[in-house]
Amino acid sequence: MIINKLLSNFDNYLPLNAAEKEDLAGRVIERKIKRRQFILQENDVCKHYTFVAEGCFKKFQVDEKGTEHNLQFAAEGDWLMEIDSFYFEKPSRVYIEAIEPSVIFQINKPNLYHLFTNNPKFDRNFRVIVENRFVELENRVLQAISSTAEERYLSFIKHYPHLLSRLPNTQIASYLGITPEFLSKVRKDLSKK
Amino acid sequence: MIINKLLSNFDNYLPLNAAEKEDLAGRVIERKIKRRQFILQENDVCKHYTFVAEGCFKKFQVDEKGTEHNLQFAAEGDWLMEIDSFYFEKPSRVYIEAIEPSVIFQINKPNLYHLFTNNPKFDRNFRVIVENRFVELENRVLQAISSTAEERYLSFIKHYPHLLSRLPNTQIASYLGITPEFLSKVRKDLSKK
DNA sequence: AAATACCCTTAATGTAGCTTAAGGGTAAGC
DNA sequence: GCTTACCCTTAAGCTACATTAAGGGTATTT
Numbered sequence: 001m002i003i004n005k006l007l008s009n010f011d012n013y014l015p016l017n018a019a020e021k022e023d024l025a026g027r028v029i030e031r032k033i034k035r036r037q038f039i040l041q042e043n044d045v046c047k048h049y050t051f052v053a054e055g056c057f058k059k060f061q062v063d064e065k066g067t068e069h070n071l072q073f074a075a076e077g078d079w080l081m082e083i084d085s086f087y088f089e090k091p092s093r094v095y096i097e098a099i100e101p102s103v104i105f106q107i108n109k110p111n112l113y114h115l116f117t118n119n120p121k122f123d124r125n126f127r128v129i130v131e132n133r134f135v136e137l138e139n140r141v142l143q144a145i146s147s148t149a150e151e152r153y154l155s156f157i158k159h160y161p162h163l164l165s166r167l168p169n170t171q172i173a174s175y176l177g178i179t180p181e182f183l184s185k186v187r188k189d190l191s192k193k
Numbered sequence: 194m195i196i197n198k199l200l201s202n203f204d205n206y207l208p209l210n211a212a213e214k215e216d217l218a219g220r221v222i223e224r225k226i227k228r229r230q231f232i233l234q235e236n237d238v239c240k241h242y243t244f245v246a247e248g249c250f251k252k253f254q255v256d257e258k259g260t261e262h263n264l265q266f267a268a269e270g271d272w273l274m275e276i277d278s279f280y281f282e283k284p285s286r287v288y289i290e291a292i293e294p295s296v297i298f299q300i301n302k303p304n305l306y307h308l309f310t311n312n313p314k315f316d317r318n319f320r321v322i323v324e325n326r327f328v329e330l331e332n333r334v335l336q337a338i339s340s341t342a343e344e345r346y347l348s349f350i351k352h353y354p355h356l357l358s359r360l361p362n363t364q365i366a367s368y369l370g371i372t373p374e375f376l377s378k379v380r381k382d383l384s385k386k
Numbered sequence: 387a388a389a390t391a392c393c394c395t396t397a398a399t400g401t402a403g404c405t406t407a408a409g410g411g412t413a414a415g416c
Numbered sequence: 417g418c419t420t421a422c423c424c425t426t427a428a429g430c431t432a433c434a435t436t437a438a439g440g441g442t443a444t445t446t
Contacts, residue, residue, distance in 0.1 A: 140337075
């Protein structure tokens with residue numbers, strides 16, 4: 001059963017017992033998403049936390065020139081949310097789009113708050129999920145202000161080896177904040193070393 | 194009383210009643226910090242959430258060349274924490290240093306968890322504090338991968354006007370990820386427009 | 387099987403931002 | 417009130433990265 005990918009995801013934090021698993025399973029909805037399908041578009045309000053059970057997504061913003069800038073990739077076992085829009089019910093400034101055919105589980109705010117309120121274990125678990133993403137973001141800010149494109153690419157390879165073969169380099173370049181042409185040069189230079 | 198700056202800070206979220214204020218006041222410690230004094234150093238474990246009542250701090254990382262990279266400024270009314278070190282009890286990779294003589298309130302993990310557990314209002318309030326910082330970080334990542342130094346400087350001026358006059362440009366340049374010399378050029382170019 | 391849409395690479399040229407060096411200004415500490 | 421340390425600016429030369437253009441390769445769609 002694919003929902004076990006969600007339920008056992010919490011084994012990384014405080015594992016759930018049978019009753020808790022049942023509670024959570026009853027509060028999420030399963031969706032199959034096609035390649036290129038969006039689960040969040042600009043100006044919509046983000047209504048769910050999303051868990052990726054299968055497949056891969058990109059979260060990105062589009063600038064006034066129409067260029068996409070990737071903020072995050074999320075594959076199996078990762079969580080996706082647009083915090084600003086979800087909690088403050090503001091229109092989203094980002095898109096979330098499937099890069100591969102995917103299966104996700106989504107939980108809405110009333111159900112999430114029910115879990116927070118009625119069981120401290122869920123509260124703690126979801127807190128850790130946000131904290132982990134927080135740490136990732138701080139690292140990325142640091143890299144952005146202190147590292148070269150080559151260093152950022154090497155760091156990407158190291159931290160996301162499972163994504164390397166699944167993403168076109170154009171998407172990785174967008175994530176790193178460089179052009180595909182320059183990424184191509186970086187890769188060439190690295191291969192010579 | 195200076196502690197009111199802390200207690201009334203929650204008026205921005207879910208305001209505290211008298212009993213809650215008393216509870217919180219009993220769980221924080223007040224500290225006076227001198228200019229240039231550190232409240233967190235690399236390799237120490239971060240033991241507290243810190244609220245800045247007066248003064249100003251910078252949180253930064255030092256690279257292998259010894260160059261500082263500013264991740265955050267925090268002035269009156271701001272919260273400071275090193276999430277990775279605080280929650281996972283890992284050695285910190287950042288420093289937090291006072292830029293001005295300051296007064297802070299600090300809460301340790303047992304007391305914070307007590308508040309989380311015994312009163313959902315604290316839980317919600319501290320969640321929002323982290324979420325706000327989270328949103329700030331995502332914006333900064335986006336800017337880093339999609340904007341020029343001039344655009345980032347203009348955004349800094351817009352979002353942190355109260356910090357502009359208090360910070361030397363060297364510190365702002367470090368925050369923006371550029372050299373002080375180049376910031377000087379950016380400012381000159383802007384003044385011509 | 388053909389057609390279309392991506393995708394990757396290379397190379398020439400242009401620009402944003404860094405480095406080094408230097409001079410003068412201003413605030414902090416004694 | 418002096419001194420020292422830091423800070424801001426300018427400018428010349430350099431490097432990292434962007435832009436434009438072009439050709440060939442590989443999926444996906446029809």
